[in-house]
Amino acid sequence: MTTRILQATAALALFAIAGSANAQTQLTGAGATFPNPMYRKWFDAYNKLHPDVQINYNALGSGAGVKQIIEGTVDFGASDMPMADSSLAEFKTKRGNAVLHFPTVLGAVVPVYNIPSVKQSLKFTPAALAGIFLGTITKWNDPAIASANAGVKLPATDIVVAHRSDGSGTTFVWTDYLSKVSPPWAQKVGRNASVNWPVGIGGKGNDGVAASVKQTEGAIGYVELIYAVQNNISYGQVQNASGEFVNASLASVSAAAAGAAANMPEDFRVSITNAPGKGAYPISSFTWLLVPSKIQDASKRKVIVDFLKWMIADGQGMTEALQFAKLPAAVVAKESKAIAKIQ
Amino acid sequence: MSGPATAAPRAMPRKARTPERYSGVRAFAQRRLVGDDVARALVGLAAIAIIAITVMIVVELWTNSELARHKFGWGFIMGKVWDPNADTFGVLPYAYGTIVTSVLALLIAVPIGVGAAIFLSELAPPRVSDALTFAIELLAAVPSVIYGFIGIFVLLPFLKAYIVPPLRAALGWTPLFTGPYYGPSMFSAAVVLAIMTLPFIVSVSRQVLLAVPHEQREGALALGATRWETTWKVVVPFARRGIIGSVFLALARALGETMAVTMVIGNSPQIKASLLAPGYSIAAVIANEFSEATTDLYKHALIESALVLFAVTIIFNGLARLLVAGGSRQAPAQ
Amino acid sequence: MTAEAVRVHRRKLVNNVMLGATGVCAAGIVGVLLFILAFLLIKGAASLDLNFFTQLPKPPGELGGGLANAIVGSAKILGLATLFGVPIGFLGGVYLAEYGSRGFSFAVRYTTDLLNGVPSIVIGVFAYTLIVMRAKHFSAFAGGVALGIMMIPISVRSTEEFLRAVPVGLREGALALGTPKWRMLLTVVIPAARDGILTGVMLNLARVAGETAPLLFTSLGNAFWSPGINSPTATLPETIFHYSQSADPDWNRQAWAGGFVLLMLILATNVIARVIVTRGRPKGIR
Numbered sequence: 001m002t003t004r005i006l007q008a009t010a011a012l013a014l015f016a017i018a019g020s021a022n023a024q025t026q027l028t029g030a031g032a033t034f035p036n037p038m039y040r041k042w043f044d045a046y047n048k049l050h051p052d053v054q055i056n057y058n059a060l061g062s063g064a065g066v067k068q069i070i071e072g073t074v075d076f077g078a079s080d081m082p083m084a085d086s087s088l089a090e091f092k093t094k095r096g097n098a099v100l101h102f103p104t105v106l107g108a109v110v111p112v113y114n115i116p117s118v119k120q121s122l123k124f125t126p127a128a129l130a131g132i133f134l135g136t137i138t139k140w141n142d143p144a145i146a147s148a149n150a151g152v153k154l155p156a157t158d159i160v161v162a163h164r165s166d167g168s169g170t171t172f173v174w175t176d177y178l179s180k181v182s183p184p185w186a187q188k189v190g191r192n193a194s195v196n197w198p199v200g201i202g203g204k205g206n207d208g209v210a211a212s213v214k215q216t217e218g219a220i221g222y223v224e225l226i227y228a229v230q231n232n233i234s235y236g237q238v239q240n241a242s243g244e245f246v247n248a249s250l251a252s253v254s255a256a257a258a259g260a261a262a263n264m265p266e267d268f269r270v271s272i273t274n275a276p277g278k279g280a281y282p283i284s285s286f287t288w289l290l291v292p293s294k295i296q297d298a299s300k301r302k303v304i305v306d307f308l309k310w311m312i313a314d315g316q317g318m319t320e321a322l323q324f325a326k327l328p329a330a331v332v333a334k335e336s337k338a339i340a341k342i343q
Numbered sequence: 344m345s346g347p348a349t350a351a352p353r354a355m356p357r358k359a360r361t362p363e364r365y366s367g368v369r370a371f372a373q374r375r376l377v378g379d380d381v382a383r384a385l386v387g388l389a390a391i392a393i394i395a396i397t398v399m400i401v402v403e404l405w406t407n408s409e410l411a412r413h414k415f416g417w418g419f420i421m422g423k424v425w426d427p428n429a430d431t432f433g434v435l436p437y438a439y440g441t442i443v444t445s446v447l448a449l450l451i452a453v454p455i456g457v458g459a460a461i462f463l464s465e466l467a468p469p470r471v472s473d474a475l476t477f478a479i480e481l482l483a484a485v486p487s488v489i490y491g492f493i494g495i496f497v498l499l500p501f502l503k504a505y506i507v508p509p510l511r512a513a514l515g516w517t518p519l520f521t522g523p524y525y526g527p528s529m530f531s532a533a534v535v536l537a538i539m540t541l542p543f544i545v546s547v548s549r550q551v552l553l554a555v556p557h558e559q560r561e562g563a564l565a566l567g568a569t570r571w572e573t574t575w576k577v578v579v580p581f582a583r584r585g586i587i588g589s590v591f592l593a594l595a596r597a598l599g600e601t602m603a604v605t606m607v608i609g610n611s612p613q614i615k616a617s618l619l620a621p622g623y624s625i626a627a628v629i630a631n632e633f634s635e636a637t638t639d640l641y642k643h644a645l646i647e648s649a650l651v652l653f654a655v656t657i658i659f660n661g662l663a664r665l666l667v668a669g670g671s672r673q674a675p676a677q
Numbered sequence: 678m679t680a681e682a683v684r685v686h687r688r689k690l691v692n693n694v695m696l697g698a699t700g701v702c703a704a705g706i707v708g709v710l711l712f713i714l715a716f717l718l719i720k721g722a723a724s725l726d727l728n729f730f731t732q733l734p735k736p737p738g739e740l741g742g743g744l745a746n747a748i749v750g751s752a753k754i755l756g757l758a759t760l761f762g763v764p765i766g767f768l769g770g771v772y773l774a775e776y777g778s779r780g781f782s783f784a785v786r787y788t789t790d791l792l793n794g795v796p797s798i799v800i801g802v803f804a805y806t807l808i809v810m811r812a813k814h815f816s817a818f819a820g821g822v823a824l825g826i827m828m829i830p831i832s833v834r835s836t837e838e839f840l841r842a843v844p845v846g847l848r849e850g851a852l853a854l855g856t857p858k859w860r861m862l863l864t865v866v867i868p869a870a871r872d873g874i875l876t877g878v879m880l881n882l883a884r885v886a887g888e889t890a891p892l893l894f895t896s897l898g899n900a901f902w903s904p905g906i907n908s909p910t911a912t913l914p915e916t917i918f919h920y921s922q923s924a925d926p927d928w929n930r931q932a933w934a935g936g937f938v939l940l941m942l943i944l945a946t947n948v949i950a951r952v953i954v955t956r957g958r959p960k961g962i963r
Contacts, residue, residue, distance in 0.1 A: 040736035054901040063635030072813045160525045165610035167635035201621045202610030210924035231924035382859035389768030390785045397788040458702035486887020492921045569692035599796025601890040649799045660794035
């Protein structure tokens with residue numbers, strides 16, 4: 001009886017360990033939740049095209065993406081916040097080579113809210129958003145919000161701010177925007193993947209904030225557009241630098257990137273929040289894959305290079321279905337050349 | 344040597360065996376001695392491994408928190424500001440949340456748990472008592488993540504609708520129940536922790552209550568005390584040490600609880616007097632921020648927080664062990 | 678009524694009320710358990726479908742995904758944990774029960790209790806610094822080591838307890854027949870304690886099967902199957918955690934299903950272990 005059990009266990013163990021160990025290359029990446037629906041779709045599609053390649057993406061937040069690529073525990077990272085100079089330096093010290101940024105898509109961060117009595121899309125001025133997140137505006141029927149929403153009956157409910165509890169590129173984009181439009185915000189809180197939030201409850205990932213907002217009446221949070229759309233959460237329009245209230249959409253996000261596309265720096269690190277121009281959505285952002293410039297493992301290197309090439313070509317055709325805007329042509333051209341830098 | 348082996352007759356001394364007398368069996372005899380040596384070596388190795396692993400944990404935690412310890416010293420514990428951007432780390436907001444939620448959890452759980460233990464030890468017939476105790480111990484087997492999950496979707500709305508309004512009405516004049524209640528809060532976390540620690544309090548308290556000699560009860564009853572008076576004034580005080588031990592055990596568990604807490608506490612590192620405000624705990628901040636601690640100082644600060652948590656749980660576990668029947672009481676399967 | 682009678686009446690009232698209250702406490706706690714079971718049964722079982730057991734996760738927004746890799750991943754990591762933790766714990770328990778020496782036994786017991794009290798998140802951090810950082814990748818192996826460490830204390834304690842429960846007469850009989858100690862242990866004592874030791878392993882497994890925190894930084898997670906033991910691996914508790922944090926209703930549904938399966942497995946293991954132990958115990962002993 002015992003021998004039989006032992007044999008069965010051994011067989012099971014061998015099976016588990018062997019698993020699906022055919023000649024497969026599996027890459028591991030970690031990072032931003034902002035583009036997670038897009039990346040998961042891409043990697044799924046790429047796997048269908050190349051069944052021997054599995055790219056395993058873990059959406060832990062941009063902060064984790066940056067940290068893990070610096071530590072070298074993942075093959076690539078992903079972040080909506082361009083790595084700071086200090087992080088680049090740390091990468092160089094720890095890994096010995098440089099890390100490259102590759103833009104993948106353009107996305108929008110939208111203010112999502114949960115007010116059962118309000119079905120319309122609310123309009124938010126920069127001052128209103130800053131005040132809400134600073135904690136100075138505490139009720140939904142505050143004049144700062146009502147003034148931009150004539151004709152909408154706003155209730156006297158308390159505003160519950162939902163923000164990220166983890167290090168987030170989405171947070172960076174949001175706080176970057178608020179820092180540009182609100183001097184009090186810039187002074188008190190600043191811009192980063194993790195900030196000292198004056199008020200609010202923390203959720204993990206874009207998912208967590210979306211969930212918090214959905215579950216809490218009177219809540220307001222900030223998530224990437226696709227999270228609002230896929231989960232049926234109301235989101236508002238934001239007033240841009242030209243004074244218009246703009247809804248996040250493929251067109252408005254692309255408009256925001258137009259200026260930057262023309263003047264893209266070599267390392268692709270750029271911020272496009274509060275972009276000037278008509279119809280530009282003010283809280284837009286690129287998001288990047290972080291890839292080491294030197295990859296030892298030849299098969300992994302090949303996979304990453306091939307994937308990047310596929311991503312800027314065929315991959316771009318899949319973005320719009322998920323509310324992400326394509327990369328501008330100028331950026332694609334530049335990126336094409338940059339891929340060659342991966343050794 | 345301890346245990347049954349001392350009562351057994353010793354193995355024959357090596358020297359007594361002479362080759363001529365045990366020629367055929369000599370090989371067996373030599374194997375036999377090697378067998379005992381091997382056995383002793385194996386178990387000794389395992390024992391050493393256990394000690395080594397524990398030491399390694401302490402050492403790794405200590406060395407990997409060095410930057411933070413040197414930079415902040417004891418100020419780390421009282422430091423109120425945790426700001427990765429400014430390279431300033433103080434664990435107080437998290438320690439505050441950990442302590443407040445755990446203490447509140449015990450305030451809720453101890454009366455209920457000891458009450459249930461009294462019922463199970465004094466009133467319930469043995470079979471019923473066993474069955475109910477088993478059921479209560481099963482609560483300890485429910486994974487933390489499931490407590491958190493049910494917490495989010497069931498407990499939070501329930502508390503918001505039925506528990507917080509009366510509490511606020513009754514106790515709103517204290518600073519403890521002021522301010523808005525969003526759902527995720529220290530209070531919610533304390534309630535979840537209370538449910539999670541109840542099995543330990545019930546199980547251990549019941550065991551110590553059962554161990555109280557019958558003479559104590561019989562004496563009180565003979566003097567005309569009611570069942571309750573006997574229990575409350577004689578039995579429980581007799582078992583007081585063990586019950587307090589169970590409380591410390593529960594406290595140690597509550598302090599280290601991670602998943603359920605991070606899912607319902609609000610993840611907001613503020614030190615507020617109101618229990619209805621969102622908070623944060625040490626275990627939760629480690630779980631949330633460890634994967635992304637970009638700078639070494641940040642990582643070391645988190646590991647120092649882990650060290651603080653480790654130290655505090657050791658202290659309470661140690662106290663619990665001392666109080667509960669000399670230390671070898673088995674906690675329920677967890 | 679005399680003053681005395683009034684007093685007695687009041688004491689009786691207090692007696693009944695308080696004892697009733699304790700009954701309410703006990704009933705309340707059991708009620709919570711029943712509620713959790715019922716809730717997961719209703720919500721989780723309703724969310725179960727064949728896809729859950731056979732499909733890999735799909736990208737967010739797409740229906741039809743499942744947790745097949747998480748189930749296998751959990752099994753794999755638990756297997757590794759058992760391989761790592763149970764032998765050490767078992768042999769340690771044998772040491773304490775059969776061999777010990779005054780000082781060293783105390784040290785082993787003390788560190789075992791210490792280890793038992795370490796919060797699981799701290800063990801996860803330890804496994805990350807020890808293995809993941811050095812190996813430069815997340816892995817099922819690291820997760821297995823973390824959970825294995827958590828299994829050691831319970832393994833030690835339950836092994837020791839059940840070995841000590843074996844009657845001295847059995848040992849003496851074997852030794853009197855000239856059996857060497859190691860053989861006595863192997864062929865007489867341990868088989869006699871077999872039921873107890875087995876249940877100890879089962880309860881141990883049931884406990885660590887639900888642990889999430891240590892897996893967050895060790896096995897990480899995977900959208901695909903994980904070959905071998907050196908890749909990031911999806912596990913049931915970690916997937917439940919991530920899916921439960923989401924606003925996606927389909928992911929929530931899968932999390933409920935996963936929670937149901939996990940809880941049922943854990944509770945079933947606990948019940949079976951309990952049955953095995955009480956079956957072997959003479960009546961009248963609790």
